[in-house]
Amino acid sequence: MREIFVLTEHRRGQIRDVTFEMLTKGRELAEETNTELTAVLLGKDVKEYAKTLSEYANRVLVVEDTKLENFNSEAYQKVLANLINERKPLLTMMGHTSYGVELAPSLATALNLPLATDCIDLTFENETFFVTRQMYGGKVNVRAVVRKSESYIATVRPATFQPQKPESMNGEITEIASPLTEEITEKRFIEYVLPPPGGVDITAADVLVGIGRGIKDEKNLPMMEELAKALGGVLACSRPIIDKGWLPSDRQVGTSGKTVKPKLYIAVGISGAFQHVLGMKNSDLIIAINKDPNAPIFSFADYGVVDDLFKIVPQLKEKIYELKGQKA
Amino acid sequence: MDVIVCVKHVPETAEAEIKIDSSGKSIEKAGLVFDINEWDDYALEEAVRIKEKFGGTVTAITVGSEEAESTLRKCLARGADQAIRVDGKAFEGSDGYATAKILHRAIKDMHFDIILTGMQAGDDGYAVVGPVLAEMLGIPHATMIKKIELGEGVAKVNRELEGGLEEKVEVKLPALFTVQTGINEPRYVSIMGIRKAMKKEIKVLGLADIGLTENDVGEAGSWIKIEKLFIPPVEKQAEFIKGSPEEVAAKIAEIIKAKGLV
Numbered sequence: 001m002r003e004i005f006v007l008t009e010h011r012r013g014q015i016r017d018v019t020f021e022m023l024t025k026g027r028e029l030a031e032e033t034n035t036e037l038t039a040v041l042l043g044k045d046v047k048e049y050a051k052t053l054s055e056y057a058n059r060v061l062v063v064e065d066t067k068l069e070n071f072n073s074e075a076y077q078k079v080l081a082n083l084i085n086e087r088k089p090l091l092t093m094m095g096h097t098s099y100g101v102e103l104a105p106s107l108a109t110a111l112n113l114p115l116a117t118d119c120i121d122l123t124f125e126n127e128t129f130f131v132t133r134q135m136y137g138g139k140v141n142v143r144a145v146v147r148k149s150e151s152y153i154a155t156v157r158p159a160t161f162q163p164q165k166p167e168s169m170n171g172e173i174t175e176i177a178s179p180l181t182e183e184i185t186e187k188r189f190i191e192y193v194l195p196p197p198g199g200v201d202i203t204a205a206d207v208l209v210g211i212g213r214g215i216k217d218e219k220n221l222p223m224m225e226e227l228a229k230a231l232g233g234v235l236a237c238s239r240p241i242i243d244k245g246w247l248p249s250d251r252q253v254g255t256s257g258k259t260v261k262p263k264l265y266i267a268v269g270i271s272g273a274f275q276h277v278l279g280m281k282n283s284d285l286i287i288a289i290n291k292d293p294n295a296p297i298f299s300f301a302d303y304g305v306v307d308d309l310f311k312i313v314p315q316l317k318e319k320i321y322e323l324k325g326q327k328a
Numbered sequence: 329m330d331v332i333v334c335v336k337h338v339p340e341t342a343e344a345e346i347k348i349d350s351s352g353k354s355i356e357k358a359g360l361v362f363d364i365n366e367w368d369d370y371a372l373e374e375a376v377r378i379k380e381k382f383g384g385t386v387t388a389i390t391v392g393s394e395e396a397e398s399t400l401r402k403c404l405a406r407g408a409d410q411a412i413r414v415d416g417k418a419f420e421g422s423d424g425y426a427t428a429k430i431l432h433r434a435i436k437d438m439h440f441d442i443i444l445t446g447m448q449a450g451d452d453g454y455a456v457v458g459p460v461l462a463e464m465l466g467i468p469h470a471t472m473i474k475k476i477e478l479g480e481g482v483a484k485v486n487r488e489l490e491g492g493l494e495e496k497v498e499v500k501l502p503a504l505f506t507v508q509t510g511i512n513e514p515r516y517v518s519i520m521g522i523r524k525a526m527k528k529e530i531k532v533l534g535l536a537d538i539g540l541t542e543n544d545v546g547e548a549g550s551w552i553k554i555e556k557l558f559i560p561p562v563e564k565q566a567e568f569i570k571g572s573p574e575e576v577a578a579k580i581a582e583i584i585k586a587k588g589l590v
Binding site for chain 1: 341342343344345346348355424425428447450451452453454455456458459460462463464468469470471472484486487488489490491492493494495496497498499500503509510513550551552553554555556557558559560561562563564565566567568569573574576577578580581582583584585587589590
């Protein structure tokens with residue numbers, strides 16, 4: 001029976017969540033296409049993971065090699081190309097993550113297989129592969145058809161599918177000898193670089209004022225600081241603020257920053273690209289201020305204000321102080 | 329060090345309202361401001377910094393219509409030595425794969441030590457052009473780069489992983505790197521630079537010049553073809569608070585107070 005491959009993503013001793021999300025979606029696709037779900041696991045001393053994965057898939061293919069100890073797209077590509085050529089899976093899924101982005105495009109090119117990236121939905125209809133993905137920072141969805149092929153590759157956006165453990169799955173674990181007989185010469189993993197220890201722990205704050213591109217200029221930071229102060233909270237932000245160097249990186253909320261769950265999150269001038277939203281959508285109360293009525297942030301917020309943030313923020317600060325019976 | 333930087337001319341949409349056009353396959357472009365793709369802007373800056381430190385040249389290249397020349401002019405003004413635009417009617421509908429094929433044909437006979445480009449484009453967000461191009465050229469690549477240190481025949485680069493973590497990787501040169509935003513602080517263009525850039529010639533290449541046929545590019549030569557665009561379905565919609573700024577502020581303050589946060 002043909003297979004659907006899910007590439008296991010793991011780092012520093014842990015299987016990453018996106019793996020289980022893909023296995024869940026993969027199981028659904030396998031049922032629809034009458035194929036089997038196979039977790040592909042590359043690494044060194046990873047047999048422990050294989051047991052966990054076997055509870056989610058019909059089969060776990062394990063390739064162990066010291067050259068696979070840390071993720072290296074050159075090594076991964078060689079192993080995966082072998083597995084895909086031999087077993088011709090209908091589809092190979094991997095995360096649209098720092099690993100998948102590094103690996104999938106060159107793998108697909110080398111194998112001459114079509115690739116669809118950053119998918120938020122995948123479906124086979126009449127033996128045609130369709131995907132849904134986003135454009136323009138999440139403001140538009142696209143349904144796209146993938147070029148006909150015997151085998152497909154897709155990268156899947158993290159946190160898109162809710163992981164669910166099947167009731168009774170006990171996949172067979174198959175060890176495969178590593179095809180990496182030669183040295184990996186072009187790319188070498190050196191080390192992980194940890195973020196510098198930060199001064200402010202935004203994950204501990206009850207109130208966060210999250211600022212984004214919409215604040216326009218560094219000179220508007222004090223206005224935002226004052227609102228945060230009035231609320232007894234601290235400033236957090238989306239990526240552009242860090243890129244511009246207006247706040248230190250420990251204030252970043254989102255996939256490349258921190259995940260926060262404050263009692264109140266006020267999103268000011270943040271459009272709501274998924275990379276940011278993933279880091280804050282579980283906050284107790286979300287209020288968003290943005291001038292674009294169609295900004296994606298409004299589908300995650302409890303309350304929304306479509307207006308010029310520079311008019312709302314100073315007024316809001318005043319009203320908060322009024323309620324507190326204090327002068328600003 | 330000779331550096332090629334691949335750039336894209338894209339609409340700025342982060343703060344704009346987007347409407348789907350009548351074809352249902354694209355957005356209404358009228359009224360949108362176009363500029364160099366944000367990620368490519370950082371790649372360009374990194375390219376110019378490498379040239380300033382190690383000598384050599386910077387060549388900017390784009391696949392795009394005449395309108396994209398303003399992005400190439402910006403590259404020239406910021407320190408690129410030459411600019412190439414690859415243009416063709418048949419390119420319409422090209423995905424990242426087809427675009428990489430076009431770039432590959434235009435670049436393959438040029439001398440370079442490093443190719444830089446943005447890790448993705450702000451419009452379609454495929455994040456594939458760089459690594460596909462590297463594979464076609466037979467050179468190694470690394471994506472989502474936050475730092476580049478050049479050595480003898482190798483580069484040590486920091487890749488951005490998730491949650492604030494990075495990894496340091498050594499890559500043999502020549503190589504292709506896709507750049508993540510925040511790697512540097514792109515410089516402003518001087519008036520002098522703009523004036524000089526206006527005089528420079530932009531080389532234009534067509535389909536025949538790069539030895540491809542219509543079947544290699546556009547939808548025919550792509551991995552994926554857009555069927556339709558639609559506004560993302562809303563799972564939950566915020567309750568909109570309306571009124572004058574003062575009224576709105578008062579209502580928000582009440583909501584916050586009701587939650588016991590004031």
